[in-house]
Amino acid sequence: MTSERVESVLELITYTKGVAGAVVCNRNGEPIRDSFQDLDRNRAVAYSNMAADLARDAALLFSADESLDAVRVRSLNNEIIIKCHEEFLLVVIQELTK
Amino acid sequence: MEFNASTTNERERRIKSVEEVLLRIAKHEGVVGYLVLNPADGRVMRYSGFSSDERKVKKYADKINGFTALAASTIRTIDWKDDLTFLRMGLGLTEILIAPDVDKQYVLIVVQEIRS
Numbered sequence: 001m002t003s004e005r006v007e008s009v010l011e012l013i014t015y016t017k018g019v020a021g022a023v024v025c026n027r028n029g030e031p032i033r034d035s036f037q038d039l040d041r042n043r044a045v046a047y048s049n050m051a052a053d054l055a056r057d058a059a060l061l062f063s064a065d066e067s068l069d070a071v072r073v074r075s076l077n078n079e080i081i082i083k084c085h086e087e088f089l090l091v092v093i094q095e096l097t098k
Numbered sequence: 099m100e101f102n103a104s105t106t107n108e109r110e111r112r113i114k115s116v117e118e119v120l121l122r123i124a125k126h127e128g129v130v131g132y133l134v135l136n137p138a139d140g141r142v143m144r145y146s147g148f149s150s151d152e153r154k155v156k157k158y159a160d161k162i163n164g165f166t167a168l169a170a171s172t173i174r175t176i177d178w179k180d181d182l183t184f185l186r187m188g189l190g191l192t193e194i195l196i197a198p199d200v201d202k203q204y205v206l207i208v209v210q211e212i213r214s
Contacts, residue, residue, distance in 0.1 A: 043176075050172040057168050061161040062189055074184035075173045 010035050013092055020078070023048050023091040027055060032088070043093075051082045051089045120146065128210045130192070135159055135205040137166070143204060158194075162207055166196055188212075 013022045014035040023034040029052030034044035058068040073080045083090040124146045131147025140163040170182040185196035195208040
């Protein structure tokens with residue numbers, strides 16, 4: 001996938017209704033690219049660390065033939081969708097409407 | 099608390115409706131099994147399915163209790179007023195659905211296979 005394609009997919013995700021933002025980070029939780037509409041870098045860092053913690057814990061817990069593909073974490077205010085790749089994590093934060 | 103006839107009937111009615119819900123979950127297409135955990139100590143309070151393999155049930159219980167605690171912790175780290183309400187994990191052809199109780203008295207875990 002070319003970088004233009006990556007950018008356009010990220011933009012598409014970010015401007016989907018209900019999406020607060022998206023982050024691409026590495027497995028250590030370092031954000032590589034984020035696209036929060038409110039431009040809050042701190043949020044990107046916080047969610048990257050969260051995703052890295054969960055991906056790391058899941059990798060330890062489950063055996064090789066059951067590696068984590070994706071995890072959705074729903075809370076009172078948000079749903080966080082983490083898509084796992086060998087090197088990278090895609091984190092999408094959706095706001096929940098009540 | 100007073101225990102009169104109507105209280106007993108109410109309790110029995112609730113137990114019956116919980117049984118019906120759990121049975122409906124267990125029978126759903128693709129469901130491998132479910133378990134109900136006590137999150138305080140990870141003890142399995144009840145389970146169904148998993149080909150009655152208790153070792154497998156224990157395996158899931160231990161792993162998922164820890165993971166659920168971590169997920170709840172990361173959510174509170176980001177916003178201390180927020181709380182975990184549901185968790186869904188995709189692991190290859192298996193999906194694990196985790197529903198913690200609001201009062202933290204139990205965690206309901208359903209394991210299902212994805213068919214494509």
